[in-house]
Amino acid sequence: MVSLPDSLDDLSRRNRYIVYYAVGLVxxxxxxATVYFYGMRTLEGATTDYTFFNAFQTVVETMTTTGYGADxxxxxxxMNLFMVFIQLTGIAVGFFTLRLVVIxxxxxxxxxxxxxxxPKRDHVIICEYSRDSAVLLDELRELDVDYVLISSDEExxxxxxxDGYAAIHGSPQDAEAFERASIGAARAxxxxxxxxxVNTILTVRSIDEEIEVIALTxxxxxxxxxxxxxxxxxxxxxAVLGQxxxxxxxxxxxxxxxxxxxxxxxxxxxxxxVPHGSALVGRPIRESGLGERTGVNVIGAxxxxxxxxPPDPDAEIRDNTVLLVSGTTESIESLAAFSxxxxxxxxxxxxxxxxxxxxxxxxxxxxxAAGIETVTxxxxxxxxxxxxxxxxxxxxxxxxxxDSADAIVIGLPDDSKSLLAAVLAQEMNPDLEVLVRVTDTDxxxxxxxxxxxYVLSVPRxxxxxxxxxxxxxxxxxxxxxxxxxxxxAAPFAGATIAETDIAATGCRVIAVKDAAGRTTVVDPGRExxxxxxxxxxxxxxxxxxFLSRYDVTPTEEASA
Numbered sequence: 001m002v003s004l005p006d007s008l009d010d011l012s013r014r015n016r017y018i019v020y021y022a023v024g025l026v027x028x029x030x031x032x033a034t035v036y037f038y039g040m041r042t043l044e045g046a047t048t049d050y051t052f053f054n055a056f057q058t059v060v061e062t063m064t065t066t067g068y069g070a071d072x073x074x075x076x077x078x079m080n081l082f083m084v085f086i087q088l089t090g091i092a093v094g095f096f097t098l099r100l101v102v103i104x105x106x107x108x109x110x111x112x113x114x115x116x117x118x119p120k121r122d123h124v125i126i127c128e129y130s131r132d133s134a135v136l137l138d139e140l141r142e143l144d145v146d147y148v149l150i151s152s153d154e155e156x157x158x159x160x161x162x163d164g165y166a167a168i169h170g171s172p173q174d175a176e177a178f179e180r181a182s183i184g185a186a187r188a189x190x191x192x193x194x195x196x197x198v199n200t201i202l203t204v205r206s207i208d209e210e211i212e213v214i215a216l217t218x219x220x221x222x223x224x225x226x227x228x229x230x231x232x233x234x235x236x237x238x239a240v241l242g243q244x245x246x247x248x249x250x251x252x253x254x255x256x257x258x259x260x261x262x263x264x265x266x267x268x269x270x271x272x273x274v275p276h277g278s279a280l281v282g283r284p285i286r287e288s289g290l291g292e293r294t295g296v297n298v299i300g301a302x303x304x305x306x307x308x309x310p311p312d313p314d315a316e317i318r319d320n321t322v323l324l325v326s327g328t329t330e331s332i333e334s335l336a337a338f339s340x341x342x343x344x345x346x347x348x349x350x351x352x353x354x355x356x357x358x359x360x361x362x363x364x365x366x367x368x369a370a371g372i373e374t375v376t377x378x379x380x381x382x383x384x385x386x387x388x389x390x391x392x393x394x395x396x397x398x399x400x401x402x403d404s405a406d407a408i409v410i411g412l413p414d415d416s417k418s419l420l421a422a423v424l425a426q427e428m429n430p431d432l433e434v435l436v437r438v439t440d441t442d443x444x445x446x447x448x449x450x451x452x453x454y455v456l457s458v459p460r461x462x463x464x465x466x467x468x469x470x471x472x473x474x475x476x477x478x479x480x481x482x483x484x485x486x487x488x489a490a491p492f493a494g495a496t497i498a499e500t501d502i503a504a505t506g507c508r509v510i511a512v513k514d515a516a517g518r519t520t521v522v523d524p525g526r527e528x529x530x531x532x533x534x535x536x537x538x539x540x541x542x543x544x545x546f547l548s549r550y551d552v553t554p555t556e557e558a559s560a
Contacts, residue, residue: 144547152172172199235469250367284317494529
């Protein structure tokens with residue numbers, strides 16, 4: 001469904017011009033028809049049978065040069081002069097219609113991208129975002145955060161604008177570009193300009209010393225430098241991604257689950273990947289007995305990269321399934337232990353790290369901090385590299401001992417090589433747990449099909465990190481689809497959870513916090529009060545649907 005703007009102020013400058021033009025054109029036609037009608041009555045002696053609609057038809061025919069009807073010729077000089085004026089007006093109207101509407105519609109190369117922007121206020125300005133811009137812009141759109149993207153690549157800016165995104169062409173090292181993006185009314189600037197990030201930050205600070213600046217970098221050692229020149233927050237998506245992949249790998253060796261969200265009242269939410277060889281593989285969720293065996297509540301599941309909220313009870317748990325569960329720390333750890341397959345007898349646990357870039361280094365630090373041995377393999381002979389080889393080849397994986405390892409974290413910069421490494425590693429060691437970083441969001445499903453147990457994409461993680469900074473909200477992210485929010489229960493006061501239609505939005509209530517601060521698991525028959533707070537989980541789309549339907553503002557977000 002297409003949403004209409006609340007007012008003309010919400011339209012882009014070009015669309016406002018079109019509206020003004022259409023209204024003016026209608027007014028001119030009606031004015032001409034009125035003058036022509038009285039001219040025909042008084043100067044041409046038209047009978048009383050001659051109506052305003054006859055005059056309206058003649059004016060339209062004349063302005064569009066389709067004919068003059070039965071009224072011509074005219075005998076009075078004033079009428080002839082008026083008809084000439086209408087004809088000239090029609091030519092002018094045709095020219096402006098062609099220039100303002102028709103040509104921009106079929107030849108967008110001549111359209112000024114700035115004219116497509118609607119007025120901005122309390123928005124964010126994004127500079128040179130190179131991690132699949134559409135993923136971030138879609139994320140901001142779902143979160144109802146307004147934005148303007150500045151790109152120095154005119155083709156890229158035009159392509160994004162043609163797809164409906166608020167993008168303009170300009171240099172983020174040029175103050176004029178920020179002025180065109182309405183920096184005076186913006187709330188934050190996000191820069192991902194690579195080597196030009198420092199220049200961009202200094203440009204922003206020369207315009208506004210108070211605006212929040214969020215900088216992204218792929219080099220962890222640049223954080224201090226970027227902070228010193230004016231960045232308020234420095235995000236390193238590759239480092240976070242490596243840590244999260246490593247945390248998942250470490251979790252498979254212990255009963256401890258580190259990556260959880262605390263809801264209060266000893267209730268937590270966590271992701272639990274189902275590893276190869278687990279007793280759960282092949283069972284429908286309803287027959288898994290997880291609630292009875294471990295005490296957890298299965299609130300969602302990522303199956304083949306698709307998030308199901310709630311999960312289909314008949315959905316089959318597969319090797320690459322990630323369960324989204326709530327419960328106590330003990331019950332979640334019990335699930336992790338229950339889902340883990342019995343390990344073959346080995347002298348020690350070992351994890352292979354393929355690629356020792358920013359992702360690989362962050363993963364190695366996390367894994368070694370847990371006391372687990374690592375073997376690193378990279379094509380470049382650098383500090384920390386144990387095996388110098390191509391990790392996307394059978395020879396390289398063999399040299400790293402993949403056939404006898406327990407897990408492999410693949411952090412190669414090329415997605416094709418990462419997918420090849422995942423397939424080869426699975427073939428060499430069917431019991432191996434495979435965790436993969438991909439640079440293209442579309443490669444996530446391919447990696448799962450290639451046998452990966454857990455996949456994170458750089459664009460999705462980057463977008464979620466930015467969203468968390470802007471909205472201070474906690475997001476669970478194996479596939480980049482889950483949001484966790486707290487909202488007041490006032491719209492549902494006096495009703496039970498079962499009686500509300502929250503589920504119709506696609507969201508699910510997973511905990512309730514009362515006025516005394518006690519958080520409890522969901523009881524569908526409990527009557528809600530206006531002082532309660534609900535914790536909901538859902539996709540980006542379903543959360544936005546819920547917030548729009550009930551016109552509520554999330555309260556303090558759940559914190560990890």
